[in-house]
Amino acid sequence: MGLLETRKLTKSFGGAQAVDHVDLSFEAGKITALIGPNGSGKTTLIHTITGMMPMGGGTVVISDSIELSKIAAQDVASYGITRTFQNSRLIQQMSVLDNVLFVLTERNFFGSLFERHGTFHLDAAEDILKKIGLWEKRDEKAENLSYGQRKLLEVARAVLMKANVYFFDEPFAGLFPEMRKTISDIMRKLKNAGAAVVLVEHDMELVRELADHCYVLDSGKVIAEGTPEQVLKQANVVEAYLGK
Numbered sequence: 001m002g003l004l005e006t007r008k009l010t011k012s013f014g015g016a017q018a019v020d021h022v023d024l025s026f027e028a029g030k031i032t033a034l035i036g037p038n039g040s041g042k043t044t045l046i047h048t049i050t051g052m053m054p055m056g057g058g059t060v061v062i063s064d065s066i067e068l069s070k071i072a073a074q075d076v077a078s079y080g081i082t083r084t085f086q087n088s089r090l091i092q093q094m095s096v097l098d099n100v101l102f103v104l105t106e107r108n109f110f111g112s113l114f115e116r117h118g119t120f121h122l123d124a125a126e127d128i129l130k131k132i133g134l135w136e137k138r139d140e141k142a143e144n145l146s147y148g149q150r151k152l153l154e155v156a157r158a159v160l161m162k163a164n165v166y167f168f169d170e171p172f173a174g175l176f177p178e179m180r181k182t183i184s185d186i187m188r189k190l191k192n193a194g195a196a197v198v199l200v201e202h203d204m205e206l207v208r209e210l211a212d213h214c215y216v217l218d219s220g221k222v223i224a225e226g227t228p229e230q231v232l233k234q235a236n237v238v239e240a241y242l243g244k
């Protein structure tokens with residue numbers, strides 16, 4: 001049973017089915033890759049699961065117990081779900097440190113009541129910023145960071161949500177190898193701590209290296225699933241990529 005499952009999840013824009021009756025299962029302690037050519041529905045799928053867009057049909061099942069046909073963005077964290085964005089959603093005018101502290105205090109209302117005045121937040125912020133090599137940049141405004149540094153900060157913010165299910169939408173795109181390693185290490189740690197980690201990724205080397213399980217989307221439909229090794233040699237998967 002997955003920590004999060006979709007059942008016939010559907011989303012259309014006008015007449016076009018961006019996500020078409022998709023059944024997925026994201027399991028604890030596994031990295032699941034969501035791959036497919038540009039425009040195949042990967043980001044839309046994440047948007048509907050995380051309340052950024054209403055679902056057109058179908059449901060999302062959390063921990064085999066709650067079945068939802070609607071998810072409001074403000075409730076997503078309370079279901080143990082977090083995500084990064086393909087295009088960074090940092091608060092550009094805020095410092096690196098404040099971007100991180102903001103997540104820590106907003107994470108949940110009761111948590112923030114008890115934690116706000118402790119050193120707890122600062123310690124957690126320092127810890128993650130050191131891990132991603134941005135502690136020295138803590139007073140810089142987010143807008144002054146490099147593209148790669150912003151992506152790292154975006155990942156740090158997701159990690160601090162302490163979720164059960166993490167969606168990473170192309171976290172490695174355009175990053176240098178050193179930064180890629182930092183993010184892979186973080187994803188493996190989340191997996192080893194029992195989270196369900198979902199990775200949208202176009203680099204198949206990274207998918208082979210990181211993913212335990214893989215779903216391939218094409219035109220909003222799941223066309224293959226299995227280990228990266230199994231799916232990447234399937235003729236229909238190769239064709240889906242070549243066709244674009």
Ligand SMILES: Nc1ncnc2c1ncn2[C@@H]1O[C@H](COP(=O)(O)OP(=O)(O)OP(=O)(O)O)[C@@H](O)[C@H]1O
Pocket residue numbers: 013018036037038039040041042043044045086
């Ligand atoms: N807000 C929107 N309004 C209308 N159509 C949209 C919208 N968002 C996405 N689409 C369409 O839905 C389909 C799926 O897009 P989506 O961004 O989910 O693909 P993707 O798999 O994430 O692609 P990429 O790999 O390029 O990020 C595409 O045909 C896209 O044009």
Ligand SMILES: [Mg+2]
Pocket residue numbers: 042043044086169
């Ligand atoms: Mg996308």
